[in-house]
Amino acid sequence: MIALALRNLWRNQRRSATTLLAMMIGMLSILLFGGYSRTVYYGLETDFVGRSGHLQLQRKDYFWFGSGDPQGYSLQNYTELVTDIQQDPVLAPLLRVVTPVLQFGGIAGNFDAGLSKLVIVQGVDVEGQNQLRQWNDYQLAITPELLSIDPAAPDQAEIGIGVARMLQLCTQLALKDCPQPDAGSPASNAGTLSADITALAATTAQSTTASLDQSGARLELLAASTGGAPNVSRLQINRAVTTGAKELDEVYLAMQLKQAQTLLYGEAGQRVTALQIQLQHSADLELARTRLQHLIDSRWQQQPLEVHDFQTLNPAFGQITGMFSAIFGFITILISAIVLFTVGNTMSMAVLERTVEIGTLRTLGLRRSGIRRLFVSEGLLLGLTGAVLGTLLALLLAALINQAGFAWLPPGSSNPVPITIRLWGEHQMLLSISLTVVLVATVSAWWPARRAAQQDVVDALRYV
């Protein structure tokens, strides 16, 4: 039956080739977009997981209210929690990094220029954070940007390029493409900070930063300590980085965790706002979450805790992947409809042209179901051939595009992103799209096949 179907397709080479071409172009469109979407998913996931881990353990409701009260919503005894997590028999094999983070808002000031800027401070364990940033489970062609802070230098920090620009630290940080305000503009005439803040900063600097390198960029970080009293830390800025998003570049400041804790809680402060938990593989996320919830319910009842995944912590992930999924679904439906009508039309023509042949086969003793199977087999073969050739073509074109090094600037991003089509190794996507095309082609052949099978034998034999 299959051999007969194959020969029938071969018999009308031009029509079969046209149908296959339509299917291949359809497959190509779906797979190229699917491959690009996959790159975007993996890129976003790698970025978010590299910055915040797969899961974060936070004090209950920190997610909603914590940024307004980092003291009130902080984790106590976090080192014990880290030890518990690292030694848990279920979690331990899944883990890659567990690192604390203290996040709060502050005001960064450049006294020399008399400028200040609201910033979001990340107090981090540098080694843990750098390990976090090196996660690359999907083997993307990326080089992780590690923190430039020396773990042995407590006053070192790095800022976003937007913060550097606004505080006019571009020259000190030797930044290229960093615009300076025109002479006479408000920024160039910024006055000095108020005397009380200047005095507070000077006191803090004298008491804590005797070893601070006096060259390069410096700034003062003002934050509200426990009880609401202002506290200032003088920081040496190693470099200004771009996070990829302009809005984040204008508020980003990363510093040593110990220094941040001292600024916020004083010398005795041993608190953080979250534990960032990074797993070896994203696939283990649900297992790890369930286990953490179990530990929260059974062992860590002395303080209210909750666990969030990176998708909850970064709503943009869901929004972007959702948008790509919707477009992908739309393209798939559109292409499926084209395949449906193309194969349906081809099979209808075949049925019409082979009416006498249908009558002959029925006369010789082929059942109606046999006729139906014959034409459905032809649709199936068309679908299979189209799927295989379409996949091969898509893999070839994806490799060419990946080699070409095209790039584009995504909305909201400050860095161009390479256009990469990730198809090789994406077995599940390749298989599901191929099966969809094969299924649609087979279903398309069903109706003409049914019509062929229902023909009256005598009428079919008389057909001219």
Next chain:
Amino acid sequence: MSLAQLQHLSKTYALGQLRVQALTDVSLQLQPACFTVLSGPSGSGKTTLLNLIAGIDRPDQGDVRIAGQSLQQLSDNALTDFRARHIGYIFQNFNLLPVLSAFENVEYPLRLNQTPAAQRRKRVLELLDAVGLADKSNHRPNQLSGGQRQRVAIARALVHQPLLVLADEPTANLDSQTGAQIIMLMRDLQRQQKTAFVFSSHDPQVIASADHLVLLKDGHLQSPQPLQEAV
């Protein structure tokens, strides 16, 4: 004992709004291992009667019994299977499957009957040899002449050793010389295989070779009669 009994067969066709009475109350008995010709002018009902005997059409009234089996009582699938096992059919236009070789065309009825491959091959080669086309077994129909195609069609009709071979004007698309050769071939094979042949034809060569002649006119049976009387 007759091979086939045709009992009071009537058949009407709709031709647009017009009803055409193709056959009226035809009763006939076909003998085994005989060469029977259905003859009559165009529109007399020869092909209709042949189609009813072949089981590719059903009468409005009456019944066809072949080897005691009433075709009327068979479901569509059962009737199709019956054709596959017991009926051979030779078409006026040969109706070979164009994508199959001569060998595969002849083999097709055996495939439908799920005959084992080795047995199929032996039987097909035997038949191709019998029709003089052993050397053309790999040729496609479009590589064969009209006479050769009809030989392949004859081999296909006989390959599964049917009870009855039906042929609808088998020489109509052949020149007289080739037609004569085909008739001789069918006559020889019919004697060798001891199979009953029923033709529809008004070709005098065919009629001359028949054991029995059935005359039809306007859908009515004129006479099943010995050949000598009809000629």
